[in-house]
Amino acid sequence: MGLGDIADGIVRRAEALGDGVHEALFEPVVRLGVTGLSRAGKTVFITSLVANLLDRGRMAQFMPQAEGRILSAFLQPQPDDTVPRFDYEAHLAAMTGPNPRWPESTRAVSELRLSLRVRPGGMLSGFRSPRTVHLDIVDYPGEWLLDLELLDRDYETWSRETLARITSRDVAAAFLSAADRADASAAFDEAVAKDLAAAFSLYLHAARAAGFSDCTPGRFLLPGEMAGSPALTFAPLPKPDGTPPRKSLWREMERRFEAYKARVVKPFFRDHFARIDRQVVLVDVLGAINAGPAALEDLRRAMADTLAAFRPGRNAFLSRLLLGRRVEKILFAATKADHLHHSQHARLTAITEALMREARDRAAFAGAETGALAIAALRATTEESREHEGRRLDLVRGTLVDTGASAAFYPGRLPDDPMRLIGPAREGAERWLDADYRVMRFAPSGAEGRPGEGPPHIRLDRAADFLIGDRL
Ligand SMILES: Nc1nc2c(ncn2[C@@H]2O[C@H](COP(=O)(O)OP(=O)(O)OP(=O)(O)O)[C@@H](O)[C@H]2O)c(=O)[nH]1
Ligand SMILES: [Mg+2]
Numbered sequence: 001m002g003l004g005d006i007a008d009g010i011v012r013r014a015e016a017l018g019d020g021v022h023e024a025l026f027e028p029v030v031r032l033g034v035t036g037l038s039r040a041g042k043t044v045f046i047t048s049l050v051a052n053l054l055d056r057g058r059m060a061q062f063m064p065q066a067e068g069r070i071l072s073a074f075l076q077p078q079p080d081d082t083v084p085r086f087d088y089e090a091h092l093a094a095m096t097g098p099n100p101r102w103p104e105s106t107r108a109v110s111e112l113r114l115s116l117r118v119r120p121g122g123m124l125s126g127f128r129s130p131r132t133v134h135l136d137i138v139d140y141p142g143e144w145l146l147d148l149e150l151l152d153r154d155y156e157t158w159s160r161e162t163l164a165r166i167t168s169r170d171v172a173a174a175f176l177s178a179a180d181r182a183d184a185s186a187a188f189d190e191a192v193a194k195d196l197a198a199a200f201s202l203y204l205h206a207a208r209a210a211g212f213s214d215c216t217p218g219r220f221l222l223p224g225e226m227a228g229s230p231a232l233t234f235a236p237l238p239k240p241d242g243t244p245p246r247k248s249l250w251r252e253m254e255r256r257f258e259a260y261k262a263r264v265v266k267p268f269f270r271d272h273f274a275r276i277d278r279q280v281v282l283v284d285v286l287g288a289i290n291a292g293p294a295a296l297e298d299l300r301r302a303m304a305d306t307l308a309a310f311r312p313g314r315n316a317f318l319s320r321l322l323l324g325r326r327v328e329k330i331l332f333a334a335t336k337a338d339h340l341h342h343s344q345h346a347r348l349t350a351i352t353e354a355l356m357r358e359a360r361d362r363a364a365f366a367g368a369e370t371g372a373l374a375i376a377a378l379r380a381t382t383e384e385s386r387e388h389e390g391r392r393l394d395l396v397r398g399t400l401v402d403t404g405a406s407a408a409f410y411p412g413r414l415p416d417d418p419m420r421l422i423g424p425a426r427e428g429a430e431r432w433l434d435a436d437y438r439v440m441r442f443a444p445s446g447a448e449g450r451p452g453e454g455p456p457h458i459r460l461d462r463a464a465d466f467l468i469g470d471r472l
Contacts, residue, residue, distance in 0.1 A: 036282030398442030
């Protein structure tokens with residue numbers, strides 16, 4: 001255990017103590033983590049969740065609301081002064097204003113505090129006065145969670161495993177040949193390191209565009225203010241024969257890899273991850289099905305790796321940070337379910353559940369309660385049915401993002417048995433045999449709600465109930 005780790009542990013312990021005293025005496029705080037790989041739907045989810053908690057007319061399945069116990073909800077300044085505030089107002093205006101559009105991509109951690117004034121439930125509720133519960137919503141990229149596995153590896157192991165995993169990928173060809181040409185025993189040269197890191201980061205972007213989820217180190221995709229710093233200027237290399245000399249390319253790459261772990265990965269887990277109580281992981285299951293079996297298989301693996309980050313005792317560093325504390329509930333939510341007619345929602349939920357069960361088995365996960373749901377944070381479509389060659393066809397209609405035209409659309413029929421998709425994906429099928437799936441990009445509908453109603457959604461109330469219902 002290094003000195004830094006001990007210090008981490010002490011700070012965390014003091015904080016935990018502080019939280020405990022504060023919570024017991026004053027107002028409880030629930031920290032809800034919202035994550036998912038890029039474009040999974042995090043920003044839309046948080047925006048719509050907050051809007052629907054402020055105006056609860058569409059939250060009938062959120063039990064504290066159904067029981068009439070929520071007296072009011074309001075936004076408050078968040079407790080963390082150094083974390084950017086989630087730009088709720090701008091995102092909501094984009095999606096529900098005139099000329100509705102989806103929010104811009106967001107690339108870092110952000111946070112928002114929503115406070116709820118609630119009347120306690122249960123037998124003694126009549127004797128207790130209303131109290132305030134703070135919900136701190138923390139948005140962070142799923143890619144950063146996947147970095148956890150770097151902590152278990154040294155540079156040599158990480159290089160070997162990464163090169164082996166990507167060697168058969170077309171998108172990695174340019175980087176692999178650059179890595180092969182590099183002389184890792186030669187004296188370190190910044191220009192060489194920069195070129196290698198640039199080639200590796202190009203590969204990661206291409207891999208993600210091709211539908212791969214294992215695109216770590218996460219900050220290579222989302223560098224933010226760290227772009228160009230040494231801790232982000234390294235790449236996996238084949239180990240040279242013998243012991244690489246001091247001041248060689250290999251030794252400096254090794255040092256930077258360690259710096260990335262110490263300066264990027266650990267602070268994220270310490271400052272954000274370790275404080276989460278409840279977690280929702282958004283997954284674009286429909287998008288992966290649409291992209292084909294390889295993408296679905298990769299999503300399945302990414303879900304297992306995500307879940308592994310929440311496994312108690314996952315590694316020594318995390319255990320010291322968490323001190324026995326753990327995330328209590330994790331919801332895997334398949335987003336964008338409004339691309340499907342509701343007659344297919346149960347199948348999407350079943351597929352998500354099956355993926356999650358596999359992820360649990362694979363990650364040998366026990367501990368937190370897990371759930372799976374198919375949702376649409378912001379419903380952009382309406383439903384219609386048509387006769388087609390003597391059969392009823394269930395369609396969804398929406399406004400196409402690209403042309404602005406209204407279009408009815410049939411996305412394909414999901415199988416009743418999830419294994420009809422997961423099986424071939426695992427066996428490495430190149431494409432789906434018996435079906436064809438499509439997704440279209442619909443613009444937000446901008447539909448006006450009645451007063452007291454938030455934006456239209458599908459099962460966002462059920463998601464909220466699973467995640468925080470029991471804490472209100
Ligand atoms: N139809 C529909 N599309 C959605 C929904 N949620 C998200 N989308 C689509 O998914 C895209 C990405 O959503 P975001 O919320 O920006 O995703 P994100 O995870 O925040 O993405 P990054 O910030 O890039 O990591 C949006 O631009 C929409 O096209 C939904 O409920 N319904
Ligand atoms: Mg976002």
